[in-house]
Amino acid sequence: MDRIPVLKIGAALLVTIQVDLHDSVAMALEEDLSNLIVKSGAKGVLIDISALEIVDSFIGRTLANIASVARLLDAETVVVGMRPAVAITLVELGLSLPGVRTALNAERGMALIQARLSDSYGEPGAAGF
Amino acid sequence: MDRIPVLKIGAALLVTIQVDLHDSVAMALEEDLSNLIVKSGAKGVLIDISALEIVDSFIGRTLANIASVARLLDAETVVVGMRPAVAITLVELGLSLPGVRTALNAERGMALIQARLSDSYGEPGAAGF
Numbered sequence: 001m002d003r004i005p006v007l008k009i010g011a012a013l014l015v016t017i018q019v020d021l022h023d024s025v026a027m028a029l030e031e032d033l034s035n036l037i038v039k040s041g042a043k044g045v046l047i048d049i050s051a052l053e054i055v056d057s058f059i060g061r062t063l064a065n066i067a068s069v070a071r072l073l074d075a076e077t078v079v080v081g082m083r084p085a086v087a088i089t090l091v092e093l094g095l096s097l098p099g100v101r102t103a104l105n106a107e108r109g110m111a112l113i114q115a116r117l118s119d120s121y122g123e124p125g126a127a128g129f
Numbered sequence: 130m131d132r133i134p135v136l137k138i139g140a141a142l143l144v145t146i147q148v149d150l151h152d153s154v155a156m157a158l159e160e161d162l163s164n165l166i167v168k169s170g171a172k173g174v175l176i177d178i179s180a181l182e183i184v185d186s187f188i189g190r191t192l193a194n195i196a197s198v199a200r201l202l203d204a205e206t207v208v209v210g211m212r213p214a215v216a217i218t219l220v221e222l223g224l225s226l227p228g229v230r231t232a233l234n235a236e237r238g239m240a241l242i243q244a245r246l247s248d249s250y251g252e253p254g255a256a257g258f
């Protein structure tokens with residue numbers, strides 16, 4: 001498996017990270033996500049990390065990078081399902097993920113993205129949702 | 130990784146299969162899904178297999194089992210993202226996945242589940258969606 005599947009659900013792109021993010025997998029994910037944001041006009045990226053027991057500095061940086069790229073493409077990134085131990089590790093690593101929003105689970109993350117969508121009323125992309 | 134994460138999105142449970150489904154992983158998935166259907170009152174199960182290049186008879190049987198269990202719990206299973214080669218292999222294996230609905234991608238699968246939800250008007254569970 002060299003690519004993590006990205007699913008389009010409503011106005012969001014959804015990614016579930018289940019495998020170790022090696023260099024090439026992480027780069028492919030960043031590329032796929034940015035292409036899909038542009039192609040689909042998605043307003044949000046939902047990244048589920050509930051399967052991850054360990055988040056090292058590489059994964060932390062990857063998440064922050066994805067969020068930065070998504071923001072430049074006018075999409076918000078929400079990381080969902082973070083385990084408490086992972087949050088503690090991230091802070092200990094000095095990675096507080098600036099610019100990345102979090103939500104307890106996918107449902108709440110989706111609600112965040114929908115709320116952002118309702119705020120951007122009158123926008124052409126918002127009508128189809 | 131011994132468990133595949135299950136996400137609740139709206140009235141559906143979403144699973145993305147990215148790793149090889151060994152016996153124990155498949156059994157854990159079946160168990161998690163059935164528990165979550167009951168707990169959340171989900172009306173549909175969306176299984177994305179776009180990452181799978183090969184589907185053997187074990188995976189085929191697992192998908193069929195999940196669909197049967199879900200139906201008994203009043204939820205519909207939609208398999209999405211199947212590659213053409215996988216469809217050919219499944220038929221060659223004699224597995225046409227009876228009782229499993231399919232859709233080209235997650236978005237269409239979600240639409241199927243929502244359509245089913247709209248049909249079941251007046252049901253207590255349908256109001257919250």
